[in-house]
Amino acid sequence: MLNIGVVGCGRIAQVRHLPEYLEHDGCHIVAVTDMNMDRALEIARQYHCHADASAEMLLARPEIDAVSVCVANADHAAVTIHALHAGKHVLCEKPMAITLDECQKMVDTATKSNRVLVIGHNQRLLKTHQFVRNLIASGEIGQVLMWSSRFCHGGPESWSIDKNNIWFFNRERSAYGALFDLGIHKIDLMQYLLDDHVCAAFAITATQDKKDADNRPIPVEDNAICMLHMQGGSWGTVHASWTCYGKERNNTVIDGSLGTLRIYDHPVYACIVEKKTGEKSYYQTDEIQTNEKQTRSGIIDEFVRAILTGVPSVNAGRHALSSMRATFACLTSAQTHRIVEINDSWING
Ligand SMILES: NC(=O)c1ccc[n+]([C@@H]2O[C@H](COP(=O)([O-])OP(=O)(O)OC[C@H]3O[C@@H](n4cnc5c(N)ncnc54)[C@H](O)[C@@H]3O)[C@@H](O)[C@H]2O)c1
Numbered sequence: 001m002l003n004i005g006v007v008g009c010g011r012i013a014q015v016r017h018l019p020e021y022l023e024h025d026g027c028h029i030v031a032v033t034d035m036n037m038d039r040a041l042e043i044a045r046q047y048h049c050h051a052d053a054s055a056e057m058l059l060a061r062p063e064i065d066a067v068s069v070c071v072a073n074a075d076h077a078a079v080t081i082h083a084l085h086a087g088k089h090v091l092c093e094k095p096m097a098i099t100l101d102e103c104q105k106m107v108d109t110a111t112k113s114n115r116v117l118v119i120g121h122n123q124r125l126l127k128t129h130q131f132v133r134n135l136i137a138s139g140e141i142g143q144v145l146m147w148s149s150r151f152c153h154g155g156p157e158s159w160s161i162d163k164n165n166i167w168f169f170n171r172e173r174s175a176y177g178a179l180f181d182l183g184i185h186k187i188d189l190m191q192y193l194l195d196d197h198v199c200a201a202f203a204i205t206a207t208q209d210k211k212d213a214d215n216r217p218i219p220v221e222d223n224a225i226c227m228l229h230m231q232g233g234s235w236g237t238v239h240a241s242w243t244c245y246g247k248e249r250n251n252t253v254i255d256g257s258l259g260t261l262r263i264y265d266h267p268v269y270a271c272i273v274e275k276k277t278g279e280k281s282y283y284q285t286d287e288i289q290t291n292e293k294q295t296r297s298g299i300i301d302e303f304v305r306a307i308l309t310g311v312p313s314v315n316a317g318r319h320a321l322s323s324m325r326a327t328f329a330c331l332t333s334a335q336t337h338r339i340v341e342i343n344d345s346w347i348n349g
Pocket residue numbers: 007008009010011012013033034035036039055070071072073075093094095120121122159160161162166167181
């Protein structure tokens with residue numbers, strides 16, 4: 001049995017981490033904490049566990065084996081590194097951290113302390129994405145040529161537990177906007193699906209529409225469009241948006257030399273293969289999660305599996321670090337209006 005602590009009791013802890021730990025036979029939730037003590041107390045009441053007054057107190061509990069870090073982006077690295085030093089395995093939410101140095105330090109600390117570090121890139125665990133990765137590896141669409149992936153919804157204000165004055169719109173707490181909130185999911189996903197690495201990026205970021213609670217334009221980007229070149233030769237785009245006020249768009253299309261893969265791009269079929277020969281195949285593998293419709297993410301199962309078996313996770317910190325390098329390359333490109341190349345030793349390191 002793994003004893004669990006949860007740091008941060010907001011929306012993602014409530015809809016994903018806590019219920020998935022509760023359902024897992026191998027886990028027992030020992031304590032939670034939140035900077036909002038009333039929230040921690042309410043969650044502790046619901047989950048029959050302790051409410052600790054701080055992350056430090058929770059991490060000092062010797063009985064806790066593993067923790068979820070579900071706090072604002074700016075605190076991911078500090079809490080994760082503290083937890084790893086305290087001997088805990090860590091599942092940290094995305095974006096991994098707010099600087100590349102912090103991401104690297106998280107990976108290094110996990111290695112030195114011999115603890116599992118998993119990052120919440122749950123898109124890798126969707127059945128359809130795993131199915132598509134195998135299809136591509138088997139050569140079903142030939143050589144991957146071009147692709148596009150998008151994650152666009154109406155913004156975090158209807159999602160975050162604190163409806164007014166949310167931390168997502170506070171640059172000191174979030175650091176970035178849609179690029180690191182949603183774009184990271186798709187950049188990471190494309191590296192996973194194609195089993196490839198971004199080697200160059202060109203991107204724009206913009207604040208097109210989103211206003212804070214005082215009706216001022218938010219200080220972080222509400223949109224990002226990234227053009228990515230993969231080491232294997234394909235090119236693709238990622239669009240991340242907080243200003244999609246219609247139906248959420250969370251899909252991917254991949255063109256190969258033998259045909260096209262459409263992923264979560266049809267109301268019924270999760271995956272469609274359209275061959276150059278005219279042949280079409282339709283697959284109903286699963287449904288994509290949306291903000292309104294949360295399905296079991298599998299990230300807790302994956303974290304626990306990695307701890308108990310010692311077999312590295314597809315969501316291991318080092319994979320997330322690689323995706324964060326690509327995302328920071330996009331940020332630098334948007335700031336400098338230049339193509340940013342990612343050096344080979346980073347890709348292969
Ligand atoms: N994997 C995903 O798809 C996914 C989805 C949503 C959110 N997230 C990530 O999860 C994290 C939390 O987001 P959320 O949506 O739950 O936000 P939220 O605003 O709903 O909740 C955040 C909670 O953390 C608490 N908190 C913040 N900083 C803290 C600190 N240093 N110590 C203790 N408590 C702290 C807040 O009081 C609040 O209760 C973010 O990094 C976000 O990007 C990931």
